[in-house]
Amino acid sequence: MIKKLMVLALLCFPFINIAQGPGYLGKKTSVMLGFDVSPNLSYGTNTSPIVISPQISFERALSTRFSALIALRYIFTNFDNSKEIPGVGSPTSSYDIQSLSGILSGKIYDKKFVAPWGKYWRFGAVVNMTSTKHDGYMYITKQINNHDTLLMNFGPYNQLHNSYDFEVGRGRTRIVNNIIIDYGFSLQLLALANSLSQPSQQLTEKNYIRETAISKIQGMNGFNLYLKFGYLF
Numbered sequence: 001m002i003k004k005l006m007v008l009a010l011l012c013f014p015f016i017n018i019a020q021g022p023g024y025l026g027k028k029t030s031v032m033l034g035f036d037v038s039p040n041l042s043y044g045t046n047t048s049p050i051v052i053s054p055q056i057s058f059e060r061a062l063s064t065r066f067s068a069l070i071a072l073r074y075i076f077t078n079f080d081n082s083k084e085i086p087g088v089g090s091p092t093s094s095y096d097i098q099s100l101s102g103i104l105s106g107k108i109y110d111k112k113f114v115a116p117w118g119k120y121w122r123f124g125a126v127v128n129m130t131s132t133k134h135d136g137y138m139y140i141t142k143q144i145n146n147h148d149t150l151l152m153n154f155g156p157y158n159q160l161h162n163s164y165d166f167e168v169g170r171g172r173t174r175i176v177n178n179i180i181i182d183y184g185f186s187l188q189l190l191a192l193a194n195s196l197s198q199p200s201q202q203l204t205e206k207n208y209i210r211e212t213a214i215s216k217i218q219g220m221n222g223f224n225l226y227l228k229f230g231y232l233f
Helices: 002-020 189-195 208-221
Strands: 029-039 050-061 066-079 095-109 118-134 140-144 147-151 158-176 179-188 223-232
Touching: 029 179, 050 223, 066 118, 066 208, 095 158, 095 208, 118 179, 118 208, 158 189, 158 208, 158 223, 179 189, 189 208
Parallel strands: none
Antiparallel strands: 029 050, 029 223, 050 066, 066 095, 095 118, 118 158, 140 147, 158 179, 179 223
């Protein structure tokens, strides 16, 4: 009888371990690489309707149903200066945009799962660091006193702009041996709201780069489908 109970206890041990502590079979940390696929909701023209951006993330199970996630997402694009400055005109040419989003999220797993395995909701904060580079000869032609005048005051050629957001999402992780597959969707709430409405900020030469760059990145960050592969240890 005692031998039968010992055998039963050994068979049940993995499930007891899952139920009483965080981690999948004692494994709590994962490193993942993947990509986001997003509709391009920005108002710039001549851009792809779909945005594909790489992402790297680190996750740590802190309890049976909760884990912390840190992620970095990168976007490279440009803005074609299709946005007009009221009463002045549209600048010539285009400028380059690079964006690095830092995401700090908490993931709450459904009751029948154990972090980092199963279905979850995610909630977090986002910092979007957007750098721009424009040609020093980017200009607007404006007629003053019946003469064409070049306006070129767009600030430093290299600029850095920060914006902030809140993230919510729904996803699921599957685990095969030590390989973890994570997929789902996420929303950046302020970006999505701003993408679906007209920018309220009045454009001027001085704020043109900042406002158009942030608006374009928000249009790419509002709704994201993601797929990541990683290692669990």
